[in-house]
Amino acid sequence: MMPMGGGNPAKDALHRYLKAGRDALLWKLDGLSEYDVRRPMTTTGTNLLGLVKHLTGCEYGYFSVTFGREPGPLPSWLTEGGEPNVDMWATAEERREDIISAYRGACVISDANIVKFSLTHRGTVPGWPAERANVTLQEVLVHMIAETHRHAGHADIVRELIDGAAGMSAGDDLRATATPEWWSAHRDQVEEAARAAVDR
Numbered sequence: 001m002m003p004m005g006g007g008n009p010a011k012d013a014l015h016r017y018l019k020a021g022r023d024a025l026l027w028k029l030d031g032l033s034e035y036d037v038r039r040p041m042t043t044t045g046t047n048l049l050g051l052v053k054h055l056t057g058c059e060y061g062y063f064s065v066t067f068g069r070e071p072g073p074l075p076s077w078l079t080e081g082g083e084p085n086v087d088m089w090a091t092a093e094e095r096r097e098d099i100i101s102a103y104r105g106a107c108v109i110s111d112a113n114i115v116k117f118s119l120t121h122r123g124t125v126p127g128w129p130a131e132r133a134n135v136t137l138q139e140v141l142v143h144m145i146a147e148t149h150r151h152a153g154h155a156d157i158v159r160e161l162i163d164g165a166a167g168m169s170a171g172d173d174l175r176a177t178a179t180p181e182w183w184s185a186h187r188d189q190v191e192e193a194a195r196a197a198v199d200r
Contacts, residue, residue, distance in 0.1 A: 011119050014141040015111075021148035022107055025051065026100065027169050028155040032162065038090050041158045048158055049090040049099055051151045053077060056103045057087050058147055062140050063110035067123035071109060075102040114141070 029037050029048050037048045057078050064071035075098070077086050090099060119138040126133075135143075160166045166174040175183060 008119065011114070011138075011141070014138070014145065015114055017145045018141060018148060021145060021152045022055075022103075024152040024168055025055065025148065025155050026103070028152075028159040028165075029096070029100070030170065031165075032159075034096065036162050037096055039162070040089070041161050045085075045089060046154055046158060047089055048155055049094075049096060050088040051155055051158075052099055052103050053090065054087045055148060055151055056099070056106045058144065059103070059106035059110045062125065062144055063113045066125050066135065066140060067113060067117065067121065067137070069109075069113055071106070075099075 029052070032048070038050075040047050053075075056075065060071040060074060060078065063069075077094075083089075083091070090096070114137065117137045119136060119141075121137045123135060123137070123140070124133050125135055125140075128135075156166065164175065178186075
């Protein structure tokens with residue numbers, strides 16, 4: 001089994017937080033229908049499979065391309081011209097299993113590069129402004145922890161809107177910390193406070 005950060009405690013800690021965000025994101029798809037993993041749940045179309053597709057491109061870009069590494073075979077949505085915002089939603093023809101597999105594959109390649117390079121190893125992020133484009137692996141790890149957890153947070157809300165599931169991981173259902181009646185009363189209390197604030 002590959003060590004997380006290559007034996008460097010600081011890198012191990014960063015790598016652990018990145019992996020936690022990845023796991024949280026993927027868990028949000030468990031047990032859902034094909035429709036539910038694809039359906040747009042916000043006015044901008046945010047959906048679960050789209051978040052996975054987007055982070056697949058981020059993993060390849062930040063941990064491979066940035067450091068001059070060959071990312072390997074890329075999924076078609078990263079190499080072919082497609083619909084606008086193609087990395088943020090899944091077409092009817094794209095299989096859930098293939099999208100998840102592409103994400104897991106990108107993470108394996110990222111992990112190998114994280115172990116290989118020191119935190120001070122430098123690379124260049126294509127498309128970033130010149131004054132910020134030259135980065136260290138440490139900076140990229142921090143950026144991707146923020147990126148991954150941000151989108152895992154989006155997935156939290158999307159999943160809760162779909163079926164009420166809430167929590168960080170399997171077996172960590174936030175709803176189980178109280179009864180359905182308590183949660184309903186809590187929501188009513190929050191709503192009442194919001195309305196009262198308007199009337200002050």
